[in-house]
Amino acid sequence: MVQLAGGMSRLGTESAFEVLARAKALEAQGKSIISLSIGQPDFQTPAHIVEAAIKALKDGHHGYTPANGIAELREAVAADLNRRHGVDINPGNVLIVPGGKVTMFFAMLMFGEPGTEIIYPNPGFPIYESAIKFTGATPVALPLLEENGFAFKAEEVLRLITPRTRLIILNSPANPTGGTASKEEVEKLVAGLVRHPHVAIMSDEIYGEMLYDGREHVSLTRYPEIRDQLILLDGWSKTYAMTGWRMGYSVWPKHLIEHATRLSINCHSCVNAAAQYAGIAALKGPRDAIAKMMSAFDERRRFVVGELNKLPGVSCITPYGAFYAFPNISKTGLKSKQLEVSLLEDAGVASIAGTSFGSHGEGYLRISYANSLENIAEAMRRMGRFLEKNRKAAE
């Protein structure tokens, strides 16, 4: 019998992929399933981006690129961060990686080991906790509460720091809640973080261009006083509907970029060359397709929140970012996982239990509204019928 390394038993997963597989299996049996589970835009990548990749292939860009990415792309990333946040980023500190996840895994590998602590949002993207545990570090949950709009409180983050803390993970706008951090809390946090120079921060800003109701994204890159501690995680997957292209980037402090690049060389050499040219077109090209996508998301967001609040036993606060709603389902009398399974098997609606995002997700369900208004409306009717039946059965 082969023997696995210890870390393998500690590695978790992202249950969105498991729900997707079960939904596909049910569809193969002829059942109608509406998916409100997947974390990707239901839009095609804009045509000019696709064309740029085709052109790159035709132009003969078939070989390795520099491990940290094509210079023009890293310059375009720096220019885009300047456009969005008014910050000066040295393209030499930018690393192009195959998707947002790679940055988080690299950050965990760089800082996590037995005896150290990593603070992560809970509920939060499940790979954070999984990758922390894989390294042997202790995951320290930062609870994100509904009463705070699922945004962090600076005081709470700072309170969790110990001499063993190596890394803090932050994510705004957030998966799975759509919560967004306020400028006031970000500034309080930054003021506190400067007193802990031994702590690195990984700010996952992959939904940074997906905000609603005039909310402003407060990027941590805006604060030069923590620049030496900050790793920015961002990428193309969500903003440009490019999840399958595997295109992400990170910005590292000067003293860490070489380590991160060495991890890239050991892991994947470089990112697919044609995809990098597509990334340049995305950053430099027209933004009308993105504006259209965001206005569709906004319409669905308002619709889904309204409908969720009409369901028996369900209440849902308004999310201000990403494309997720995180309704409170505790008054249905069902546990999150129970409701996820029943909705999929009995009602034909795929959603994700809040507990898939950490222990503090009990009592909630993640609803991705990356689906058409018609499908969302039908999903809400199905959920309504199921929950009504459930309510009557409990009487």
Ligand SMILES: Cc1ncc(COP(=O)(O)O)c(C=O)c1O
């Ligand atoms: C918060 C967050 N960070 C990172 C990622 C990973 O993005 P990618 O598909 O580019 O690896 C996701 C994807 O769902 C996410 O929700």
